[in-house]
Amino acid sequence: MTDSGAPALPKLADFPFRDHDTIRYGDTDKLGHVNNAVFSTYLETGRAKLLLNSDPPLIPPGTGFALVRLVLDFRAEMLWPGIVEVGTRVVRLGRSSVYLEQALFQDGTCTATAETVLVLMDLSTRRSTPLTDDLRERFAAAGATAG
Numbered sequence: 001m002t003d004s005g006a007p008a009l010p011k012l013a014d015f016p017f018r019d020h021d022t023i024r025y026g027d028t029d030k031l032g033h034v035n036n037a038v039f040s041t042y043l044e045t046g047r048a049k050l051l052l053n054s055d056p057p058l059i060p061p062g063t064g065f066a067l068v069r070l071v072l073d074f075r076a077e078m079l080w081p082g083i084v085e086v087g088t089r090v091v092r093l094g095r096s097s098v099y100l101e102q103a104l105f106q107d108g109t110c111t112a113t114a115e116t117v118l119v120l121m122d123l124s125t126r127r128s129t130p131l132t133d134d135l136r137e138r139f140a141a142a143g144a145t146a147g
Contacts, residue, residue, distance in 0.1 A: 009075060009110040010103045015087025016143060019049035023082045023106075034078040039112050040070060043102050046086035047116065050100075050142075058139075060132060062123055065098070069117035076111045078104070084111070090142045096120045096128040098139060 029035040092099040104112040122129040
């Protein structure tokens with residue numbers, strides 16, 4: 001908690017999965033800072049790092065993860081040029097869902113925090129499908145709890 005009673009903002013070191021993206025001039029808006037819609041694209045970079053850069057990837061054959069919830073809090077503006085760092089951590093697992101906490105950083109400053117929910121989907125039926133035992137074990141190793 002901070003002196004104001006609000007929770008302290010996270011630090012990049014708080015997140016076991018980290019990646020980065022380049023802030024492009026085209027990411028900016030008329031005010032000269034990164035447009036709010038682009039923040040979610042940067043968060044997607046972090047999710048892709050978690051799901052696709054594992055060996056083997058955390059997406060079983062015939063399935064995919066669908067983004068079903070994104071709560072995004074803007075904490076500070078981001079400016080071009082620069083690099084945005086993305087932190088991601090798995091916090092909880094549901095029957096077919098994965099709950100993530102994510103944050104964006106520029107030059108060490110937390111610029112956004114997010115709560116993200118992904119649901120594992122069967123690509124042939126287009127319906128949710130339960131997380132496999134293997135996925136549960138792998139997410140648990142990444143810090144997730146069942147719940």
